Amino acid sequence: MIRFENVSKRYKLKRGAKTILDGATFEIPRGRSLGVLGINGAGKSTFLRMISGNELPDSGRIIREGVTISWPLGFAQSFHSSLTGRENLRFACRVYRKNVDHVTRYVEEFAELGGHLDMPVKTYSSGMKARLAFGLSMAFNFDVYLVDEITAVGDANFRAKSTTAFNEKLEKSDIIMVSHSMGTLTTYCKAGCVLDGGSIRFYETIEEAIAVYGEITKERA
Amino acid sequence: MIDFGSLSWSDLRNGTQLQIRIVGALMLREMRTRFGELKFGYAWALIEPMVQIGILVFIFTMLGRRPPLGTSYEAFFLNGYVPYALYTGISSRAALAINANRALLTFPPVRNMDTVWSRILLEATTGLISLLMLVGIFAYFDIPVIPHDLVSYFGGFASVVALGTGMGLLNAALEPIWSMWMILYGWFTRFQYFFCGIFFVPDMMPPTFRYYVSLNPLSHSLIWIREAFYDGYDSTILHKSFPFVVAVILAIAGLAVERVFRRRVDAL
Numbered sequence: 001m002i003r004f005e006n007v008s009k010r011y012k013l014k015r016g017a018k019t020i021l022d023g024a025t026f027e028i029p030r031g032r033s034l035g036v037l038g039i040n041g042a043g044k045s046t047f048l049r050m051i052s053g054n055e056l057p058d059s060g061r062i063i064r065e066g067v068t069i070s071w072p073l074g075f076a077q078s079f080h081s082s083l084t085g086r087e088n089l090r091f092a093c094r095v096y097r098k099n100v101d102h103v104t105r106y107v108e109e110f111a112e113l114g115g116h117l118d119m120p121v122k123t124y125s126s127g128m129k130a131r132l133a134f135g136l137s138m139a140f141n142f143d144v145y146l147v148d149e150i151t152a153v154g155d156a157n158f159r160a161k162s163t164t165a166f167n168e169k170l171e172k173s174d175i176i177m178v179s180h181s182m183g184t185l186t187t188y189c190k191a192g193c194v195l196d197g198g199s200i201r202f203y204e205t206i207e208e209a210i211a212v213y214g215e216i217t218k219e220r221a
Numbered sequence: 222m223i224d225f226g227s228l229s230w231s232d233l234r235n236g237t238q239l240q241i242r243i244v245g246a247l248m249l250r251e252m253r254t255r256f257g258e259l260k261f262g263y264a265w266a267l268i269e270p271m272v273q274i275g276i277l278v279f280i281f282t283m284l285g286r287r288p289p290l291g292t293s294y295e296a297f298f299l300n301g302y303v304p305y306a307l308y309t310g311i312s313s314r315a316a317l318a319i320n321a322n323r324a325l326l327t328f329p330p331v332r333n334m335d336t337v338w339s340r341i342l343l344e345a346t347t348g349l350i351s352l353l354m355l356v357g358i359f360a361y362f363d364i365p366v367i368p369h370d371l372v373s374y375f376g377g378f379a380s381v382v383a384l385g386t387g388m389g390l391l392n393a394a395l396e397p398i399w400s401m402w403m404i405l406y407g408w409f410t411r412f413q414y415f416f417c418g419i420f421f422v423p424d425m426m427p428p429t430f431r432y433y434v435s436l437n438p439l440s441h442s443l444i445w446i447r448e449a450f451y452d453g454y455d456s457t458i459l460h461k462s463f464p465f466v467v468a469v470i471l472a473i474a475g476l477a478v479e480r481v482f483r484r485r486v487d488a489l
Binding site: 011046052053054055056058069071072077078079080081082083087091092094095096097 | 242245249250253326328331487
């Protein structure tokens with residue numbers, strides 16, 4: 001269960017403030033994947049970071065019970081640049097209490113980093129970092145995966161492998177996904193929600209959510 | 222008001238177990254980069270104080286002075302510089318813990334204060350082990366470095382660790398929200414180098430100077446350590462509880478500031 005109780009979250013800007021949620025109470029539906037929509041600055045990434053626990057709400061509380069939740073996969077760099085890829089994996093395994101050997105073997109094969117795995121992460125290209133991060137998140141079995149604007153990395157072969165791994169996950173896990181690409185959202189998500197002006201509304205189908213989001217963008221234009 | 226809601230003992234126990242595991246993982250990760258890319262790695266924890274003490278011994282011997290206590294300048298500075306470095310090491314490295322581990326905070330179980338505690342624990346452990354090894358090395362070269370009252374000696378070092386921890390928590394809380402703070406702390410640390418008592422014994426100083434030194438909690442720790450080290454040195458100004466009281470006040474202030482500004486720092 002992931003439940004928001006009376007949650008408010010605001011962002012201070014240079015001038016004024018932006019309200020992301022204003023006393024919102026809701027439970028995130030489980031058992032189907034959820035696409036998160038909202039115009040730029042509506043707080044989609046912050047919403048994911050609140051679900052994962054990276055950020056606290058200003059008031060209210062977020063209850064996570066009986067679910068394991070990933071960190072938000074995406075832009076954020078989750079590796080220490082002075083440590084090698086292998087050392088970073090070891091750290092993540094200690095944090096999540098996973099078997100280091102299993103995870104390392106899986107990621108070694110999955111991310112195709114070869115000898116680079118024993119080089120400091122700061123020597124990696126952005127593609128290599130993304131592959132390492134994606135491999136690591138696939139090695140852990142979370143109940144809920146949070147995906148923030150993940151972009152395809154690597155060659156066609158790696159992309160195919162990623163898609164397969166991801167689809168396998170979808171059979172057992174839910175994903176909550178932020179993306180600007182409606183195509184990506186319809187591919188991966190069944191349900192949808194729209195963040196707008198401090199409130200959040202849930203829709204049974206992603207198509208419905210996309211339609212509502214379309215209305216909002218039209219109004220703003 | 223903080224709403225504890227349905228927080229139970231088992232939540233508290235699970236939370237504590239989680240934090241211990243995370244801090245442990247962070248300590249292992251910090252050890253890896255503590256001395257950066259330097260060759261010899263941890264040997265620097267010994268080389269650095271030995272060079273410092275060597276320089277001080279050289280200067281003061283050249284000046285033709287005799288140590289104010291005991292017969293050995295090596296021992297005198299060992300018991301002055303090492304506690305100073307321990308305090309500075311803990312408090313200054315704790316200050317930058319959050320920034321240095323920013324990327325690892327992407328993992329939600331890893332929270333800001335875990336990085337701070339891991340650095341405090343690692344610095345304290347490193348400092349105390351290097352102290353023991355320095356004592357061993359000096360003793361091997363027949364320098365009289367075995368304390369007169371061993372228990373009290375470690376009590377003195379415990380007060381140094383407490384002060385470093387208190388200051389470190391305050392630094393870690395203020396560094397992300399007030400950039401001026403670390404500049405002020407830098408000045409304060411340099412001031413400490415000259416005035417905490419590495420080079421002198423406060424009891425032998427003029428009354429006014431002695432009074433000002435007695436306001437500095439770190440000076441009390443140094444006096445405590447030397448009083449425990451030298452047989453027959455009894456300070457008239459030492460209050461053993463003073464550094465601990467200041468440490469607790471600093472720690473509470475640091476933790477309170479961290480809690481109040483946590484949302485802002487998380488969003489950085």
